[in-house]
Each structure stands twice: as C-alpha cells, then as structure tokens.
Amino acid sequence: MVRSLMRTRVYVSRNFRRALLGIFLYVVFCAIAGVFVADASLHPARRELTDTEITAAREYAHEASAGFEDASLTAPDGVLLRAWLIRPNHGNGDAVILLHGVANNRVGMTGYARLLLAHGFTLLMPDARAHGASGGAFTTYGLIERDDIRQWVDSLEARDHPRCIFGLGESMGAAQLLQSLGSGVHFCAVAAESSFANFREIAYDRMGQPFGIGPWFGRTLLRPLVEFAFLRARWKYGLDMNRVSPEDAVAATSIPVLLIHGQEDSNIPVSHSRRIHARNQHTQLWEVPDAIHCGAIGTAPQEFERRVVG
Numbered sequence: 295m296v297r298s299l300m301r302t303r304v305y306v307s308r309n310f311r312r313a314l315l316g317i318f319l320y321v322v323f324c325a326i327a328g329v330f331v332a333d334a335s336l337h338p339a340r341r342e343l344t345d346t347e348i349t350a351a352r353e354y355a356h357e358a359s360a361g362f363e364d365a366s367l368t369a370p371d372g373v374l375l376r377a378w379l380i381r382p383n384h385g386n387g388d389a390v391i392l393l394h395g396v397a398n399n400r401v402g403m404t405g406y407a408r409l410l411l412a413h414g415f416t417l418l419m420p421d422a423r424a425h426g427a428s429g430g431a432f433t434t435y436g437l438i439e440r441d442d443i444r445q446w447v448d449s450l451e452a453r454d455h456p457r458c459i460f461g462l463g464e465s466m467g468a469a470q471l472l473q474s475l476g477s478g479v480h481f482c483a484v485a486a487e488s489s490f491a492n493f494r495e496i497a498y499d500r501m502g503q504p505f506g507i508g509p510w511f512g513r514t515l516l517r518p519l520v521e522f523a524f525l526r527a528r529w530k531y532g533l534d535m536n537r538v539s540p541e542d543a544v545a546a547t548s549i550p551v552l553l554i555h556g557q558e559d560s561n562i563p564v565s566h567s568r569r570i571h572a573r574n575q576h577t578q579l580w581e582v583p584d585a586i587h588c589g590a591i592g593t594a595p596q597e598f599e600r601r602v603v604g
Contacts, residue, residue, distance in 0.1 A: 474543075
C-alpha cells in the first residue's frame with residue numbers, strides 16, 4: 295500500500311511538472327508570436343507608386359477635363375504626407391477625400407475617383423502614413439491618422455473653399471475616416487466601406503481566420519498572444535491600440551455616416567459594421583448581398599453610385 299501511494303505521488307508530481315512546462319512553453323510561444331504579430335501589423339508592406347501608375351492617373355485626369363497636381367503636408371511629428379489633388383474644370387463645388395486600405399496606396403481608390411470625378415467632385419487622394427509615397431515609420435490604423443485626415447481637410451478648405459467636403463474610405467481607410475470624426479474634422483457626410491469596429495475585435499478575428507474559425511479562438515486560446523501584441527505596441531512604439539475604435543468615434547458624432555459592407559466579406563466580417571451601426575442608430579447601413587471585402591462597387595455599381603453620390 296505504501297509503494298502504491300508513493301507511485302501515485304510520483305505520477306501526480308510528474309504530470310504536474312509536465313503541465314507547468316506546457317503552460318510555460320505556451321506563454322513563451324504567445325509572447326514571441328505577439329511580438330511578431332505586433333511588428334507585422336504596424337509595418338505592413340509598402341506598395342510604392344510606379345511611373346506607369348502616375349502617368350495613367352495624369353492621362354485620365356486630362357481626358358476627364360480635370361486639373362491634376364501633387365499635394366503634400368507635414369504632420370506635427372514631422373512626417374511628410376503626399377497626395378493627388380484633382381479638380382474638374384466644371385466642378386459641382388464639393389470635394390471628396392478618398393482613403394485607401396492597408397498595404398495599398400492612393401491608386402487603389404481609382405475606381406471610386408472615376409465615379410466621383412464624373413459627377414464633378416474635386417478629389418483629394420492621399421497616401422496614408424507609411425504607405426505609398428508618404429513618410430512614416432509605421433501605421434496605426436487611425437490612432438495618429440485621424441489627425442492627418444483633419445489636417446488634409448483643413449488644407450483643402452483653405453486652398454479650395456469647397457461648399458462641402460465628404461469622405462470615402464475602404465477597409466483601413468474607412469476605419470481611419472470614421473475615427474477622424476472625433477478629431478474636429480469638418481465633413482458634411484462620410485461613407486465607410488468594410489471598416490472594422492475596433493482594433494481588439496479585428497485582432498480576435500485575425501487569430502481565427504487562418505483556421506477558418508470565428509473570433510472565439512482569439513478571445514480564448516490565443517488571447518494571451520493578442521495581449522502580448524498589444525503590450526508590444528505600447529512598450530515598443532508608445533501606441534495604445536485599445537484607443538483604435540471607429541465605433542466609439544461614430545457613437546459620438548452627428549455627422550451623417552453611410553456604412554457599406556459586403557455580406558460575404560471574409561476579411562472583415564459584416565458584424566463589424568453592424569456593431570458600429572448599433573452604437574449610432576442615425577447611421578445608415580447598407581449590407582451588400584454577394585459582395586466580398588470592399589466589393590460593393592463591383593457587385594452593385596448602380597446602387598453604389600446612387601447611395602454614395604446621393
């Protein structure tokens with residue numbers, strides 16, 4: 295009986311040590327992976343502007359009887375931001391700022407630009423910081439960019455004195471646009487396609503997407519990884535990513551907001567726009583059947599034009 299008890303104690307002790315080792319290795323894995331996830335998220339691939347793209351944009355503006363010029367401004371932190379300013383010769387008196395998605399540049403908004411230019415809008419097409427030809431060491435998904443957008447709008451107001459300035463953004467650009475509503479920016483209205491609700495929720499989604507499962511995976515098994523990633527952003531870069539929240543900005547705004555989201559979006563699920571809409575019932579939510587991520591203009595072009603231009 296004594297020997298049996300001793301064997302049991304040895305067995306329990308061995309399993310306990312194995313469990314502790316497993317937990318230790320899991321925490322180490324989450325910490326290391328969190329560092330890589332944070333650094334990769336804040337340093338997305340930069341898509342440079344090519345001479346061919348610049349020439350094509352200039353030629354299209356010429357064909358549309360519009361003036362085309364480069365614009366730039368320097369942010370308070372010294373980052374140089376660049377954009378295109380396109381003015382139709384017979385404009386309608388209004389202007390639109392177009393904001394692109396992550397790892398893209400202003401060229402990604404060309405389809406929207408063609409539509410709006412045909413209706414006589416002046417267009418401001420910036421590269422977000424750390425994207426395209428703009429400077430910046432990292433992107434913050436709206437934490438800093440919200441003030442960049444306000445500066446662009448102030449610059450456009452001072453330069454062109456448009457009757458109204460509108461905003462249109464997709465994906466990351468949509469999230470940045472919505473967050474700018476809390477920075478004192480003067481928009482008459484904005485349209486945001488495929489925005490995330492807040493950075494924590496999209497982080498949970500990203501954890502489950504490689505495995506084809508929902509955000510529960512990031513909220514549970516990989517939550518320590520997410521927490522380490524947020525800590526890395528805070529300690530290394532001084533960024534509190536918990537403050538990246540389009541839904542909070544929309545909840546506090548009186549500016550008209552049109553939310554657009556494809557029902558088949560597997561990148562940023564439609565639940566994010568539903569969550570934003572729930573925070574402010576004065577917003578409009580257009581869920582686009584059969585549309586994928588930022589695919590509304592391709593799936594329902596006439597309806598897109600009617601809703602956005604209207």
